[in-house]
Amino acid sequence: MPEEIREFRVSNDAFDDPAELQRRLADEGYLFFRQLQNPDKMRELRRVMMTKIQEIGWLLPDTDPYDGIADTTRQCTEGDLEYTAGYSQVYKLEPFHRSAHWPEITSMIEKIMGRPIMPHPNQIARLWFPKFTEHTTPMHQDFVHFQGNFETLTSWAPIGDCPIELGPLAVIPGSHKVGRVLDHHFSLGAGALKVDVDAEEEVEPDWHSTDFEIGDTLIFPALTIHQALPNYTEDRLRLSLDNRYQAIGDLIAEQMLTPHGPSGLEWEEVYQDWESDDFKYYWEDYDNPVVARDLSFGERGFAEALELARAGDEHAVIALQRAIKFDPDSEAAATAKEVLADAGIPG
Ligand SMILES: O=C(O)CCC(=O)C(=O)O
Ligand SMILES: [Fe+2]
Structure with a gap:
């Protein structure tokens, strides 16, 4: 946990000014918006996902699933068989996958990129138990996981309010300017790879974050150094979306076309109970050169x-x-x- 956390710059003032958004992204390596995504749609998504999480047994019975009150005896994380058993059920939910296509987010990404874009089908939900802090996502650059190209954008949004103590994302503004992938080392936290910021002379550990409210969204490119803050709450499960977007026609790495690894699923299994076909295999209509996973x-x-x-x-x-x-x-x-x-x- 960084000693000091400063507040994000809020970019709602530049909402309709693509040139200014692009300038800020190039300069600061992130954009943060209050209520970029529709809070009502987010609340509905939270209800659907938390209801499933309660069925799995990760929330206390006889509590309102919307409150996300965890059964801390069920603690597990990515890489655990128990996590895959539960996460796979959440990963099959159609509304979760549809959320990456909400126009509130896709139109903003398109504005920032200035070209037609698509979400990566490898979407991610994070279900993070309280007081399990040694498994917190460490400092890293997303390129080591997602590869493809440096312009790919991550959109991170909690599905629910996420004050600092629940462990939202934090970034180092301007850290993308290192212009390359830094050495990553072993970490127990999610993703298993971390940058040693103290050992990097070019990077000052100047961490920024905020108390996220539902709908608030953080957007950053593949080289920006970020980490999750630990979930220090007594009993709340942190639920969040991290989705990637890229310009159509740019390189994509093969693993971004498959379901997120910890789900353990194939697309046919994900799609099993979907009501509609419109977002199944949508990326096959786009011509992105595919590179092998590094x-x-x-x-x-x-x-x-x-x-x-x-x-x-x-x-x-x-x-x-x-x-x-x-x-x-x-x-x-x-x-x-x-x-x-x-x-x-x-x-
Ligand atoms: O939600 C987390 O803990 C990690 C998310 C992350 O690193 C990302 O969205 O790139
Ligand atoms: Fe990341």
Whole structure:
């Protein structure tokens, strides 16, 4: 958690001024809008998703699902089998996928990009348990995960109010100006990769965020350094959307055309119970050159986790134990088992 967090600049004043929006994005590496997305539609989406999350058992029974009161005994995160079991059910919800196409957000992205755009079908919802703070998303640049091109924009919005203590996103303004992908290292947090900002001479750790209210939306390109703040609440589940948008015709990495990995799903499974066909396989109408996934970032992080686990690092040990449990027959699990056995730690 950064010692000091300053307030985002709010860009609603430039709402209808694409040139000014583009200038601010180029200069500051993010745009933040109050109520860019329709709060009523967001509230409806929250009700649908939280109702499902309560059915899964991650919210206390006999509470209003809208309040998002977590059963903290069910804590789990991306990379855990239990997370996939629950998240896959949320990931199948049609209204969740439709939300990436809401004109409130697509028209703003198009204004900023100045070209026709499309959402990546690999949409993400984050279901973050309270007091599980060591698994918080660490400082990173999105390019290591999403690749393709540097102009791809992330849109992050909580589905519900998200004050600082519930753990919204924070960014370092201007950090995209490093102009390249910085070294990323092993982290236990979501995404498993972090930039060591203290070791980067070009970057000052000047963190900005805000108490998000429903509809508020943060937009930033693939090189802007950001992190999630820890969810310090007593019992509230943080629910948020992070979606990516790119100009049609630009490079896209293959993994952005598949469902989000932790869902464990194929599109046919996602679409099983949808009422309408209009947003199924929509990207197939667009001609984006597809590049293979660059696995080197993840491989390097995993190699570091092995090294750290050998030295007894607790987070690395947890990460290896998780990898073994998630896919016991994988090559990574075999290596992880060896390392833990050598160190005398149970796999
Ligand atoms: O919601 C989070 O914890 C992480 C989100 C993130 O890093 C992103 O939207 O790029
Ligand atoms: Fe990110």
